[in-house]
Amino acid sequence: MSVETHAHANGNGHAHDHGDHGHGDHGHELPFWRKYIFSVDHKVIGIQYTVTALVFLMFGFCLMMLMRWQLAYPGQPMPVIAKWIGETAMPGGVMAPEFYNQLGAMHGTIMVFLGVVPLAVGGFGNFVMPLQIGAPDMAFPRINLASYWIFLPGCILMLCGFFVPGGAAQSGWTSYPPLSDLATTGQTVWLLAMVLIITSSLLGSINFIVTIVQMRAKGLTFWRLPFFVHAQLVTAFLLLLAFPPLEAASVLQLMDRLAGTSFFLPSGLVVSGEQLKVAGGGSPLLWQHLFWFLAHPEVYVLILPALGIVAEVIANNTRKPLWGYRLLVYSVIFLGFMSFVVWAHHMFMTGMGTTMSTFFQTTTMIISIPSVVIVTCMLMSLYGGNIRFTTPMLFATAFLPMFAIGGLTGLPLGLTASDIYLHDTFYVIGHFHYVVAPGTLFALFAGIYYWYPKATGRQMNPTLGKIHFWLSFIAINFVFMPMFFQGMAGLSRRLYDPTVYAHGRGVQELNVVISMGAWALGVSQIFFIINFFMSLKNGEKVLENPWNATTLEWAAPSPPGHGNFLTEPVVYREPYEYSVPGHANDYSPQFVAEGK
Amino acid sequence: MSDTVIPYMVKPHPVTGIPNGKFGIWLFLASEVMLFGALFSSYVLIRSGAPHWPPEGGLSSEILDVPKATFNTAVLITSSITMVLAWASCKLGNLGKFKLWMGITIALSFVFLIVKYFEYAHKFELGHTPAHDNFYAIYFTMIGLHGVHIIGGIIVNTYLLTWGSKLWKTDSVHFTNRVENAGLYWHFVDLVWIFLFPSLYLL
Numbered sequence: 131m132s133v134e135t136h137a138h139a140n141g142n143g144h145a146h147d148h149g150d151h152g153h154g155d156h157g158h159e160l161p162f163w164r165k166y167i168f169s170v171d172h173k174v175i176g177i178q179y180t181v182t183a184l185v186f187l188m189f190g191f192c193l194m195m196l197m198r199w200q201l202a203y204p205g206q207p208m209p210v211i212a213k214w215i216g217e218t219a220m221p222g223g224v225m226a227p228e229f230y231n232q233l234g235a236m237h238g239t240i241m242v243f244l245g246v247v248p249l250a251v252g253g254f255g256n257f258v259m260p261l262q263i264g265a266p267d268m269a270f271p272r273i274n275l276a277s278y279w280i281f282l283p284g285c286i287l288m289l290c291g292f293f294v295p296g297g298a299a300q301s302g303w304t305s306y307p308p309l310s311d312l313a314t315t316g317q318t319v320w321l322l323a324m325v326l327i328i329t330s331s332l333l334g335s336i337n338f339i340v341t342i343v344q345m346r347a348k349g350l351t352f353w354r355l356p357f358f359v360h361a362q363l364v365t366a367f368l369l370l371l372a373f374p375p376l377e378a379a380s381v382l383q384l385m386d387r388l389a390g391t392s393f394f395l396p397s398g399l400v401v402s403g404e405q406l407k408v409a410g411g412g413s414p415l416l417w418q419h420l421f422w423f424l425a426h427p428e429v430y431v432l433i434l435p436a437l438g439i440v441a442e443v444i445a446n447n448t449r450k451p452l453w454g455y456r457l458l459v460y461s462v463i464f465l466g467f468m469s470f471v472v473w474a475h476h477m478f479m480t481g482m483g484t485t486m487s488t489f490f491q492t493t494t495m496i497i498s499i500p501s502v503v504i505v506t507c508m509l510m511s512l513y514g515g516n517i518r519f520t521t522p523m524l525f526a527t528a529f530l531p532m533f534a535i536g537g538l539t540g541l542p543l544g545l546t547a548s549d550i551y552l553h554d555t556f557y558v559i560g561h562f563h564y565v566v567a568p569g570t571l572f573a574l575f576a577g578i579y580y581w582y583p584k585a586t587g588r589q590m591n592p593t594l595g596k597i598h599f600w601l602s603f604i605a606i607n608f609v610f611m612p613m614f615f616q617g618m619a620g621l622s623r624r625l626y627d628p629t630v631y632a633h634g635r636g637v638q639e640l641n642v643v644i645s646m647g648a649w650a651l652g653v654s655q656i657f658f659i660i661n662f663f664m665s666l667k668n669g670e671k672v673l674e675n676p677w678n679a680t681t682l683e684w685a686a687p688s689p690p691g692h693g694n695f696l697t698e699p700v701v702y703r704e705p706y707e708y709s710v711p712g713h714a715n716d717y718s719p720q721f722v723a724e725g726k
Numbered sequence: 727m728s729d730t731v732i733p734y735m736v737k738p739h740p741v742t743g744i745p746n747g748k749f750g751i752w753l754f755l756a757s758e759v760m761l762f763g764a765l766f767s768s769y770v771l772i773r774s775g776a777p778h779w780p781p782e783g784g785l786s787s788e789i790l791d792v793p794k795a796t797f798n799t800a801v802l803i804t805s806s807i808t809m810v811l812a813w814a815s816c817k818l819g820n821l822g823k824f825k826l827w828m829g830i831t832i833a834l835s836f837v838f839l840i841v842k843y844f845e846y847a848h849k850f851e852l853g854h855t856p857a858h859d860n861f862y863a864i865y866f867t868m869i870g871l872h873g874v875h876i877i878g879g880i881i882v883n884t885y886l887l888t889w890g891s892k893l894w895k896t897d898s899v900h901f902t903n904r905v906e907n908a909g910l911y912w913h914f915v916d917l918v919w920i921f922l923f924p925s926l927y928l929l
Contacts, residue, residue, distance in 0.1 A: 266731065266733075267730050267732060271732070273750075332754075332757055336750050336754055336757075340746050340750045340753065343742060344739045344742065345734070370753060370760075371757060372760075374761035374763075374764060375761070375763075377761055378761050378762075378764035378765045382765075382768060385863065385866075385867050389863075390855070390857030391863035391867070392857075392859075393860065393863060393867075408857070409859040409860060411772070411775070411776055411859065412772060413771060416768055419771075420764055423764070692730055
């Protein structure tokens with residue numbers, strides 16, 4: 131480390147490894163582990179994040195597919211798979227309630243913290259953002275490396291939870307005390323893993339902000355940045371400022387669990403008929419405030435990069451500029467600010483008082499305005515366009531109504547009166563899954579199909595892509611649409627056996643439909659997995675700019691080498707100059723000077 | 727392929743006026759403010775919800791060791807001054823002076839930790855562990871986390887004093903920037919203590 135100079139060698143020629151410094155050793159090949167495993171290249175790190183996140187998305191989804199058996203056929207032994215899981219978790223092939231709770235908690239945690247965020251921010255942010263701003267790499271390549279290598283042990287630690295006595299965390303992804311304070315060892319593992327994951331995203335967000343502010347190419351002013359970069363910038367600020375309170379909360383809960391403090395344990399708590407022997411005086415509500423202070427901005431961390439991807443894909447495939455680009459940017463910044471003052475709308479039922487509830491109800495209604503502005507801008511962008519229905523565009527177009535359903539069904543939850551009825555029912559599950567699954571995940575799929583040629587130099591197979599899209603699109607609506615009806619019938623979200631209540635039995639048939647939908651969705655992903663790997667070898671080879679796009683990443687070779695660009699890029703125009711009247715091409719790239 | 731040169735590693739960016747590292751450290755400190763802010767908020771919430779504070783009666787200033795903490799406050803403030811002097815020596819091109827002041831800074835950090843150790847040990851002797859009540863829980867958690875930050879600072883400063891200072895020969899400006907960034911962090915850790923001391927020991 132010590133002899134390193136500011137001419138920071140990236141990937142090639144790390145002088146400090148050899149003890150001699152200078153630029154003489156740039157030519158030689160790096161060993162495999164420096165090039166692909168402990169690489170400082172933002173593209174390699176981006177791909178590492180992407181692959182890790184995709185694996186965890188599949189894993190988290192598998193946990194849910196197991197749960198769907200219990201929900202569809204409560205108390206019936208599970209065929210075949212039960213034997214692999216073992217007798218403790220599945221006595222006699224029937225899922226134990228504790229195991230069901232573990233699956234639920236870990237599904238949520240894995241999907242949010244190990245799946246969607248690492249893919250949207252760690253994956254796409256790392257790979258695409260520096261290319262789009264014309265930078266040779268991130269501002270701090272080694273911090274970027276550290277960020278991934280703190281994240282991965284965090285993920286592995288999270289999985290280790292399944293193997294400690296008592297199994298993984300069971301208190302839901304929200305880990306509400308006092309239950310989580312008293313839960314088995316798995317909860318401690320969960321907290322430690324979260325501390326690692328939070329630290330990783332903290333390092334990442336610092337890197338992102340510095341890179342975007344300091345390292346834009348010549349001529350790339352803020353109003354010439356692609357919308358995706360704006361979205362990543364706001365996301366990075368949310369991660370930077372919202373995650374530390376959860377880190378603090380995790381530390382407090384760890385103290386409760388390991389040092390016997392009572393931050394979240396009130397006085398006189400009775401557990402299993404006996405008064406708990408702790409000092410008491412703590413507040414379970416404190417955890418909820420700290421948790422949701424993170425977790426509401428977290429919702430926007432999930433959605434903003436997705437909006438960015440959809441904007442890129444829509445502009446490219448409608449062959450016209452984004453409608454209201456500046457409006458989109460203002461909205462996304464406003465969303466970022468507002469997301470810090472809406473957290474307690476998750477807590478209307480806690481009895482925190484009507485004044486608080488009214489305040490948070492008002493801010494929640496206000497935050498829906500920029501979201502609607504964004505969706506409207508994107509719909510207006512479609513209007514009058516000569517749309518190319520490529521695979522990424524299919525996913526991006528489907529995103530709009532799916533995200534709209536998810537967003538609009540959130541309004542009744544943001545109003546205190548209707549939330550009292552709908553709180554913690556399957557309606558809530560339907561609402562936020564519409565935002566995150568057919569919303570964000572569809573946008574992320576669009577992103578994978580859109581930037582795959584940039585990362586690999588080959589196109590993904592369009593036929594398999596379209597099969598993947600249509601099957602997923604149909605199946606996913608069978609999964610989440612019925613949940614609204616179940617929720618309105620009053621079915622609680624965390625029931626192990628929904629048929630114990632009469633109102634649950636009335637909507638039990640829908641559970642079978644949902645489970646079938648979920649398994650069909652699982653099968654549909656096989657087309658994606660096959661496509662993802664087959665296209666590495668068999669995909670159609672592409673040049674720099676296969677989509678005839680305008681933003682800077684398409685100026686670099688596919689795949690880009692170290693340092694990204696062959697010549698230093700210069701930016702001449704705004705990001706989405708498609709179909710400019712009087713031009714021979716229907717696209718005028720940012721990196722091409724006028725008249726060329 | 728050519729090697730990658732990251733722009734503005736040393737030179738300030740013409741618009742923001744600072745190099746990447748300094749920008750990064752300010753962002754990091756912003757997140758640290760949120761971390762300690764959350765802990766201070768938790769402290770306020772738990773304290774305002776308690777019928778008496780400290781719960782076992784008495785006054786915080788009687789229960790906690792104010793003389794030791796006052797001494798430690800002086801130690802930390804002094805270490806902030808020596809940190810600035812270390813940076814100033816770099817600016818003046820005097821590596822020898824830098825090593826002296828940085829050495830004193832690190833020594834003072836150890837003094838702080840040693841005093842802290844005796845303070846904690848005494849509390850444990852009396853059976854005042856974090857589990858005793860929420861007053862001690864807050865006291866141990868917040869000051870413990872601050873102590874972890876002190877240790878982090880010692881590691882960074884020791885690196886700059888020893889292996890890190892080799893950078894001086896090849897790029898003294900870059901090295902001076904690093905010292906400045908470490909200094910910014912150190913002042914922040916100092917500042918947190920300035921808040922912790924009155925709000926835990928005196929109020």
